[in-house]
């Protein structure tokens with residue numbers, strides 16, 4: 001890819017961008033049951049978009065230069081603290097997303113442990129179901145990750161097993177409210193009783209549920225205490241770009257008091273440039289996401305959020321009942337909020353996912369892990385209410401389709417062989433071979449020679465293969481795949497995305 005010699009006219013720029021997005025999932029309208037959150041109110045998106053653009057060029061790097069950025073952040077964090085039962089001592093930061101919020105909490109807890117106990121490798125104790133963001137944090141910040149199995153029926157963390165894993169190098173314990181995979185709540189109070197007594201940091205990952213849970217409780221859903229009202233909860237992550245329906249790039253990480261948050265901050269005055277003071281990971285950052293979050297929260301308001309929560313709850317109940325009525329499909333655990341996972345012991349759920357895609361729906365495949373079998377995951381949002389019945393009709397048909405697919409003996413043998421592979425014996429060539437076998441390899445010849453890997457339309461075979469592989473091999477294979485996927489567009493390809501070529 002090279003720059004166009006002369007700048008493209010505005011219309012041409014947008015026409016090309018439209019071509020680039022032609023294969024994207026619909027983010028609005030309810031057909032996409034993962035990744036996107038739709039309040040079903042177009043004017044909420046408009047208000048957010050306008051605020052985003054209005055602050056696009058303000059830089060969050062230095063809160064003393066753009067006081068609006070500081071004021072908006074204090075407002076948004078203040079709203080979040082109130083929402084989650086924090087008192088006048090609670091503080092927090094606005095971050096780019098759930099992963100950043102979780103990672104910052106881990107980093108803060110690690111640094112507090114270092115201050116208290118000196119050098120030595122810190123540990124993070126967490127249930128199997130805690131989000132991968134915590135594994136990423138352990139990897140980036142060099143903590144030992146201690147994963148503890150969950151109850152095999154409810155998929156909730158086992159409070160006794162989790163707290164039994166605490167030792168003197170434990171920087172923090174993590175629980176979720178709720179966890180993503182099955183949408184079930186961990187026993188926050190039971191874990192907090194022990195961490196409080198032992199003076200250990202407890203982080204509640206409420207990235208996906210934090211905003212919705214208090215509204216669900218007001219609507220009569222049984223919500224166990226999970227926030228700062230529980231003594232012993234040290235920090236909480238909560239995303240605004242999920243059930244607060246703010247545009248992406250909006251989350252908060254909250255701390256019971258400012259002394260805890262101090263460990264999150266970074267300052268550098270020991271170089272030759274401007275003084276760096278960074279509360280979060282990024283340095284230069286657009287104020288657009290913050291302004292959009294501020295605008296969305298104020299525009300929707302408390303009654304608006306109660307209303308979208310009501311619609312989300314109605315759709316969730318309808319989904320759970322609808323799944324129960326489909327032969328062979330079973331909900332995992334007892335989800336109450338808005339995330340539902342279902343498995344099919346007698347047929348391949350990955351075939352269900354592919355058939356749903358052919359029918360115009362995106363539902364998310366989840367691989368087997370620990371006690372959790374391979375399953376299909378649904379994130380319910382306010383718009384789901386309008387489409388849930390139509391979706392369930394197609395889901396029943398997709399399950400029928402999957403039931404009719406015979407798994408060949410060759411495929412069974414191939415998958416069994418994958419289960420026994422040793423990650424350490426694998427060479428880069430073997431990864432390339434495995435990627436090619438899955439149809440994910442880079443085109444070696446033909447019109448697309450040299451292009452990065454592209455996803456085939458049907459993913460069931462690939463998902464079955466990933467499902468069979470040991471986790472370490474899955475990860476290495478996925479990293480090899482990413483290496484294929486992200487390749488600079490070759491020279492002269494600028495025209496390839498022109499509307500004419502589309």
Ligand SMILES: Cc1ncc(COP(=O)(O)O)c(C=O)c1O
Pocket residue numbers: 097098099100102131133176178179180205206207208239
């Ligand atoms: C419980 C939980 N924690 C953390 C995250 C990570 O959030 P993000 O994708 O915004 O980085 C998610 C995302 O779904 C989540 O569900």
